Amino acid sequence: MQMSRSGEAGFGCERLDAARNRRLLLEAALDIVSERGVEALTMDDLARRAGVGKGTVFRRFGSRAGLMQALLDHAQRGFQESYMSGPAPLGPAEAPLQRLQAFGTARIRALELTGELRRAADVDGFTQHRHPVRVLELSHLTMLLAALPGVRDPELTAYQLEAFLEAGLLLHLHRTAGMSLERITEGWLKLVEAVTAE
Amino acid sequence: MQMSRSGEAGFGCERLDAARNRRLLLEAALDIVSERGVEALTMDDLARRAGVGKGTVFRRFGSRAGLMQALLDHAQRGFQESYMSGPAPLGPAEAPLQRLQAFGTARIRALELTGELRRAADVDGFTQHRHPVRVLELSHLTMLLAALPGVRDPELTAYQLEAFLEAGLLLHLHRTAGMSLERITEGWLKLVEAVTAE
DNA sequence: AATATAAACGGACCGCGGTCCGTTTATATT
DNA sequence: AATATAAACGGACCGCGGTCCGTTTATATT
Numbered sequence: 001m002q003m004s005r006s007g008e009a010g011f012g013c014e015r016l017d018a019a020r021n022r023r024l025l026l027e028a029a030l031d032i033v034s035e036r037g038v039e040a041l042t043m044d045d046l047a048r049r050a051g052v053g054k055g056t057v058f059r060r061f062g063s064r065a066g067l068m069q070a071l072l073d074h075a076q077r078g079f080q081e082s083y084m085s086g087p088a089p090l091g092p093a094e095a096p097l098q099r100l101q102a103f104g105t106a107r108i109r110a111l112e113l114t115g116e117l118r119r120a121a122d123v124d125g126f127t128q129h130r131h132p133v134r135v136l137e138l139s140h141l142t143m144l145l146a147a148l149p150g151v152r153d154p155e156l157t158a159y160q161l162e163a164f165l166e167a168g169l170l171l172h173l174h175r176t177a178g179m180s181l182e183r184i185t186e187g188w189l190k191l192v193e194a195v196t197a198e
Numbered sequence: 199m200q201m202s203r204s205g206e207a208g209f210g211c212e213r214l215d216a217a218r219n220r221r222l223l224l225e226a227a228l229d230i231v232s233e234r235g236v237e238a239l240t241m242d243d244l245a246r247r248a249g250v251g252k253g254t255v256f257r258r259f260g261s262r263a264g265l266m267q268a269l270l271d272h273a274q275r276g277f278q279e280s281y282m283s284g285p286a287p288l289g290p291a292e293a294p295l296q297r298l299q300a301f302g303t304a305r306i307r308a309l310e311l312t313g314e315l316r317r318a319a320d321v322d323g324f325t326q327h328r329h330p331v332r333v334l335e336l337s338h339l340t341m342l343l344a345a346l347p348g349v350r351d352p353e354l355t356a357y358q359l360e361a362f363l364e365a366g367l368l369l370h371l372h373r374t375a376g377m378s379l380e381r382i383t384e385g386w387l388k389l390v391e392a393v394t395a396e
Numbered sequence: 397a398a399t400a401t402a403a404a405c406g407g408a409c410c411g412c413g414g415t416c417c418g419t420t421t422a423t424a425t426t
Numbered sequence: 427a428a429t430a431t432a433a434a435c436g437g438a439c440c441g442c443g444g445t446c447c448g449t450t451t452a453t454a455t456t
Contacts, residue, residue: 015422018434043413053436058414123321129370156385159371163361172327173357187354194392213452216404241443251406256444 022060024050029071038068038116068121069131075114076133079106083140096147097196100161103141104188107165108181111174118167138162150198157195164191220258222248227269236266236314266319267329273312274331277304281338294345295394298359301339302386305363306379309372316365336360348396355393362389 014022028050032041043064047054061067088094089102122128129135138158145154145161163169165188173179212220226248230239241262245252259265286292287300320326327333339356343349361367363386371377 015433055436152388153385160362160389163364163367164358166361169361187351190350191358194395197392197395213403253406
C-alpha cells in the first residue's frame with residue numbers, strides 16, 4: 001500500500017511532475033500578465049504557453065481567480081513580510097496607530113503595480129473575502145486596532161478600513177474619478193484617525 | 199425623411215415593439231429571480247421565457263450586469279424616493295447626521311431582500327461604481343456629509359461609507375463571518391459618528 | 397394606401413471558464 | 427526489476443455571456 005501524503009507544509013509533498021507544472025504555469029502566467037496585462041490572460045492560452053493540458057491548469061489552481069490569487073500571493077510576499085516583521089513604520093517596532101496608517105499608505109502607493117492583479121483575484125464577489133492574502137491582512141488590521149483603546153469592535157472596524165482599500169474602488173477613485181494618490185492617502189489617514197479616536 | 203428621436207426622458211420614445219419586449223423581459227426576469235434566485239438566471243433562459251431572441255435581450259440591457267442593474271433600479275425605486283423626499287428619518291425633514299445613520303441602517307435591513315441583486319449588478323468590478331443606483335446614492339451621501347462641519351473631503355468620505363455598505367461585504371459579514379445585523383448596524387452608526395466628528 | 401428607412405429582431409456563431417473521464421506516470425512496495 | 431495504485435494528466439466537451447449580420451417591422455412621409 002502507498003504511504004498517505006502528509007498534506008501539510010505547503011506544496012512540498014507534491015509529485016515531481018505536479019511541482020514542475022506548477023512552476024511552469026506560474027512562470028508562463030507571469031509572462032503573459034507582464035506582456036499583455038491581466039485581462040488578456042486566458043486559461044487556454046496559459047495552458048498552451050506552459051505546454052500542459054487545460055485540465056492541469058484547473059487541477060492546480062481551481063479557477064482563474066485562484067490562479068490570480070496565487071500570482072498575487074507571490075507578488076505580495078515581500079509586503080507581507082514587511083508589515084508582519086519588517087522595520088518601522090510598517091513593522092512591529094512602530095506604534096499601532098502609525099502602523100495602520102503606513103499599511104494603507106503602502107497599499108495605495110502599490111496601486112499601479114498590483115491593483116489590476118488584486119481586482120482580478122477578487123472577481124468572485126463572495127469568496128473574495130476568504131482569500132488568504134486578504135484574510136491575513138484583515139487579521140493584521142484587527143490586531144492593530146485591538147491594541148488601540150478607542151476601538152470598540154476591532155474586527156468589524158478592520159473590515160471597514162479594508163473595504164476602502166479594495167482594489168476596484170481605489171482604481172475607480174484614481175482613474176475614473178480622477179483623484180490623486182495624495183488625496184486618497186490623505187483620506188486614508190483621516191479615516192484611520194477617525195475610527196481610532198477615543 | 200424620418201424624424202430624429204429625442205432620446206431624452208427615459209424610454210418614452212421607444213418603438214412599440216421595443217417597449218413591449220422590455221416589459222416582457224423584466225417580468226420574465228423577475229419571475230426567474232423570485233423562483234430560483236439571481237444565480238440561476240441565464241440570458242438564454244430569459245430570452246426563451248420572454249419569447250424573444252437572445253440578441254434582443256442584449257440590445258435592451260447590454261449585459262447581464264446591465265439587466266441586474268435594471269432590476270435593482272426598479273426594486274430600489276421606493277427606497278430612492280424615501281431618502282430623497284420621504285419622511286424622517288430618511289427624508290429631508292431630519293438633520294443630516296441622522297439621515298446618514300438612517301440611510302445605512304435601512305440598507306443593512308434590506309440586505310436579505312436586495313443583497314443578492316446588488317451583488318449580481320456589481321459583478322463588473324470596475325464599472326460597478328458607475329451604475330446609476332450607486333451614483334445617486336453616492337451623491338446623496340456626499341451632500342449630507344458636505345452639510346456637516348467636521349468633514350474635510352465629503353466626496354471621498356462618501357466613498358468610504360459606501361464601501362462598507364457594499365453588498366458582497368455585508369453578505370460576507372452576515373453569512374460567512376456570522377455577524378448579526380444588529381452588530382453590523384452598530385458598526386455603521388459608529389463609523390458615521392467617527393468620520394463626522396469635529 | 398404606398399413607400400422608404402431607421403430601428404428592432406433573432407438565431408447562428410464565437411471564445412471563454414470550467415468539467416469529465418479515459419489514459420499516462422511517479423512512486424511505494426515486493 | 428516488477429508490480430500496484432493513487433495521483434496527475436490532457437483534450438473533448440459543456441453551458442454561458444456576448445456578438446454579428448441578414449431579415450423583419452414600426453413609423454414618418456408622400
